[in-house]
Amino acid sequence: MATEFHNLQELHHSASLATKVFIQRDYRDGTICKFQTKFPTELDSRIEKSLFEETLKTLNCYYAETEKIGGQSYLEGCLACATAYIIFLCMETPYEKILKKISMYIQEHNEKIYAPRGLLLTDPIERGMRVIEISIFEDSGSTSSSGSSPSSSTAQ
Amino acid sequence: MRRSSAYIPVSTAAALLVTSSTLFFVFTCPWLAVNVSPVFPPCVGIVFLFVMANFIMATFMDAGVFPRANEDEDKDEDFRAPLYKNVEVRGVQVRMKWCASCHFYRPPRCSHCSVCDHCVEDFDHHCPWVNNCIGRRNYRFFFLFLLSLTLHMVGVFSGGLLYVLDHPENLWELHTAVTLVVMSVSALFFIPVLGLSCFHLVLVVRGRTTNEQVTGKFQGGVNPFTRGCCQNVQFVLFSPITPRYTEKLSERLPLHIQPPFHQPESHKLSQTLPIKSLEEVDAPDSKSLTCPPPLPPKPDPVLLKNHLAALEESLLQSRALMLSGHNPLQTSESPTKVLYQVPRDQMGSRISPLVPQEHASEPSLLQPENHANALTLNSRSLSLKHSSRRGSQRAEIPHASQSVLSGRTGSLSYDSLLHPEGVQAAFLPMDPGLSHGCVDVQRLPARNCSPVFMHINREPSPVRYDSLPKPLMSSIQERREPDDKDKPLQDSGIYDTPSRRSLPQDLRGLSLSRGPTPPAYGSREFLLSSAAYGYGSRSHLSSSSSSSLTRAPRTTGSPLHFNRSLSPSFYQSLDRQSQLPPSTLPAPLPTSSYGPQKAPTYIRGGERPEPGL
Numbered sequence: 113m114a115t116e117f118h119n120l121q122e123l124h125h126s127a128s129l130a131t132k133v134f135i136q137r138d139y140r141d142g143t144i145c146k147f148q149t150k151f152p153t154e155l156d157s158r159i160e161k162s163l164f165e166e167t168l169k170t171l172n173c174y175y176a177e178t179e180k181i182g183g184q185s186y187l188e189g190c191l192a193c194a195t196a197y198i199i200f201l202c203m204e205t206p207y208e209k210i211l212k213k214i215s216m217y218i219q220e221h222n223e224k225i226y227a228p229r230g231l232l233l234t235d236p237i238e239r240g241m242r243v244i245e246i247s248i249f250e251d252s253g254s255t256s257s258s259g260s261s262p263s264s265s266t267a268q
Numbered sequence: 269m270r271r272s273s274a275y276i277p278v279s280t281a282a283a284l285l286v287t288s289s290t291l292f293f294v295f296t297c298p299w300l301a302v303n304v305s306p307v308f309p310p311c312v313g314i315v316f317l318f319v320m321a322n323f324i325m326a327t328f329m330d331a332g333v334f335p336r337a338n339e340d341e342d343k344d345e346d347f348r349a350p351l352y353k354n355v356e357v358r359g360v361q362v363r364m365k366w367c368a369s370c371h372f373y374r375p376p377r378c379s380h381c382s383v384c385d386h387c388v389e390d391f392d393h394h395c396p397w398v399n400n401c402i403g404r405r406n407y408r409f410f411f412l413f414l415l416s417l418t419l420h421m422v423g424v425f426s427g428g429l430l431y432v433l434d435h436p437e438n439l440w441e442l443h444t445a446v447t448l449v450v451m452s453v454s455a456l457f458f459i460p461v462l463g464l465s466c467f468h469l470v471l472v473v474r475g476r477t478t479n480e481q482v483t484g485k486f487q488g489g490v491n492p493f494t495r496g497c498c499q500n501v502q503f504v505l506f507s508p509i510t511p512r513y514t515e516k517l518s519e520r521l522p523l524h525i526q527p528p529f530h531q532p533e534s535h536k537l538s539q540t541l542p543i544k545s546l547e548e549v550d551a552p553d554s555k556s557l558t559c560p561p562p563l564p565p566k567p568d569p570v571l572l573k574n575h576l577a578a579l580e581e582s583l584l585q586s587r588a589l590m591l592s593g594h595n596p597l598q599t600s601e602s603p604t605k606v607l608y609q610v611p612r613d614q615m616g617s618r619i620s621p622l623v624p625q626e627h628a629s630e631p632s633l634l635q636p637e638n639h640a641n642a643l644t645l646n647s648r649s650l651s652l653k654h655s656s657r658r659g660s661q662r663a664e665i666p667h668a669s670q671s672v673l674s675g676r677t678g679s680l681s682y683d684s685l686l687h688p689e690g691v692q693a694a695f696l697p698m699d700p701g702l703s704h705g706c707v708d709v710q711r712l713p714a715r716n717c718s719p720v721f722m723h724i725n726r727e728p729s730p731v732r733y734d735s736l737p738k739p740l741m742s743s744i745q746e747r748r749e750p751d752d753k754d755k756p757l758q759d760s761g762i763y764d765t766p767s768r769r770s771l772p773q774d775l776r777g778l779s780l781s782r783g784p785t786p787p788a789y790g791s792r793e794f795l796l797s798s799a800a801y802g803y804g805s806r807s808h809l810s811s812s813s814s815s816s817l818t819r820a821p822r823t824t825g826s827p828l829h830f831n832r833s834l835s836p837s838f839y840q841s842l843d844r845q846s847q848l849p850p851s852t853l854p855a856p857l858p859t860s861s862y863g864p865q866k867a868p869t870y871i872r873g874g875e876r877p878e879p880g881l
Contacts, residue, residue: 205509
């Protein structure tokens with residue numbers, strides 16, 4: 113009986129959420145959107161520091177691009193005024209376009225880099241751009257004999 | 269859920285605007301097109317469209333509302349964690365307050381609106397005339413609405429004046445009468461609208477929000493958020509519009525997370541060395557993250573650790589303070605001397621162990637040798653505080669702070685809280701730990717402590733009082749009340765430490781005059797707002813003692829809607845102390861003579877009570 117149970121456990125490797133790490137915003141340069149690149153200690157055993165930092169730096173670059181005040185933002189502002197802001201109903205703002213890019217970037221990295229390591233990045237827009245939430249999963253099938261259950265985690 | 273009375277101002281404003289303008293276009297513009305210029309009415313029409321567009325955007329656009337944080341973002345019990353967290357913004361220390369309603373530390377410039385019950389990014393104020401918060405996303409629309417409305421009023425008034433001057437003989441004729449009415453309405457609202465437009469123009473140029481201006485945050489200090497005059501205007505008008513945070517996001521592709529998980533090479537190497545049994549399981553080293561078996565269903569301790577790590581040493585230190593702060597409950601009867609007022613350079617790390625001395629029972633026992641081992645404090649502010657009040661008695665470091673900082677369980681001398689001096693002192697050890705921890709104190713200049721210390725007696729929030737018995741708490745409140753009055757406030761020049769001295773005269777007079785009597789909501793809210801670091805409300809504190817002191821689950825509201833609705837002239841008076849004619853805006857706006865007797869009357873009739881911090 114015990115052996116059978118043990119075999120079943122071996123077959124059903126399942127992931128369960130262990131903990132979450134929150135990367136906070138870096139406000140040293142003001143209220144611009146920028147996240148701290150300090151490598152959290154919890155991830156030390158899960159992912160290479162370089163990969164993580166590269167992800168964060170890329171995200172920071174994207175966000176810096178969204179908040180850039182230049183020709184495009186001037187055009188957006190003037191066009192919006194001229195059309196009595198009806199343009200907002202018709203067109204996507206540049207910010208939203210870059211946010212979509214960021215979302216795809218995060219999704220892609222989750223699939224290729226983080227999920228295989230039992231991690232999951234949550235898009236900061238879901239948290240009001242305050243934190244980057246990193247969920248850390250563990251192999252619950254191998255930790256405790258009492259853990260029989262959840263099937264492989266599906267994260268969205 | 270807003271009350272229906274909240275819709276009255278916005279409906280009035282919209283009705284007046286639309287009706288007056290329509291009457292102008294119908295009755296006055298035909299004559300103007302013929303006799304003045306055919307271009308005149310279309311210009312007024314375009315400006316009117318601009319006014320309406322901005323009004324609609326200001327009314328309906330999300331101001332930058334932060335969604336509430338998930339439970340797992342902060343697994344700690346609310347009362348365990350510090351109420352404030354310091355961050356450095358361009359070299360200036362800014363305090364982020366824990367929002368009990370939204371469950372996160374409010375980012376800089378963010379404030380919680382009590383009317384709307386949410387936190388707003390770059391919160392300016394809650395405007396009753398548009399029945400919406402004005403924040404990052406819609407401030408430009410509000411600002412442009414004001415400017416364009418001013419221009420529109422000028423156009424309508426001048427057009428009407430031209431018409432009336434040309435028809436002086438038949439003033440009771442329909443067209444003339446209607447034109448006169450429209451002119452009167454324009455004239456009536458022109459001064460307040462112009463005043464508010466000028467006020468916001470100054471704010472935009474200086475890179476401040478109404479919230480920051482009214483609460484006097486930068487009166488004596490440096491505004492870390494300003495980018496220069498032109499850049500500020502550019503930022504307000506032409507920065508990209510951020511998207512809504514609270515929008516329902518599109519469905520993402522499901523992602524399967526299936527063990528076994530990859531491990532970093534460095535970790536694999538370290539793992540292969542010691543225990544062979546681990547090789548059997550090709551799993552991440554999650555055991556190090558979890559508690560020892562059995563695996564807890566809710567890994568609270570793990571999340572606690574992660575939270576600490578994520579918030580760096582500051583939270584770790586503060587939690588250490590919290591945890592050891594609980595212990596002295598048993599030793600509260602041993603009155604110990606509270607130590608503080610130490611040289612600037614010396615930090616908590618050099619605190620000598622005082623555990624054996626903590627239980628000394630004589631209050632007169634002084635520990636002069638511990639001066640060197642005390643917390644670094646703003647010596648100037650503290651010396652002013654304590655020299656004026658103590659005379660010969662020396663201020664000393666709280667034992668608890670030292671013990672806490674050194675990680676031992678100390679006896680916070682709660683008994684010393686019974687003394688008025690002790691009341692102040694008791695706050696001191698908790699504050700730096702609570703706000704940003706010892707490490708930050710060590711890293712940053714001593715001024716760093718001053719914001720926290722400055723407000724000890726005004727705002728008890730950094731201190732955890734939930735563990736104190738109620739009689740003690742109430743006695744603390746009572747004893748703190750006289751402290752607030754005669755404590756000279758220093759202008760430390762830090763962003764979040766407006767001193768009373770830095771306030772405009774009339775405002776100070778307002779707050780002080782309300783001291784003995786139950787202050788009006790407006791003053792209480794004003795005083796206790798998360799942005800108003802410089803004021804404390806005594807009676808209010810006594811009623812909400814425990815919850816106001818820690819991260820209790822309590823809604824903190826922005827007082828700005830009260831202030832905002834106190835009328836534009838209120839701001840102007842605060843800002844420029846100018847002599848303005850009484851505001852003639854209709855109710856619920858009060859007149860400009862917002863003396864203590866008037867403002868409370870108004871405010872009590874206003875929005876629902878704000879429980880405060």
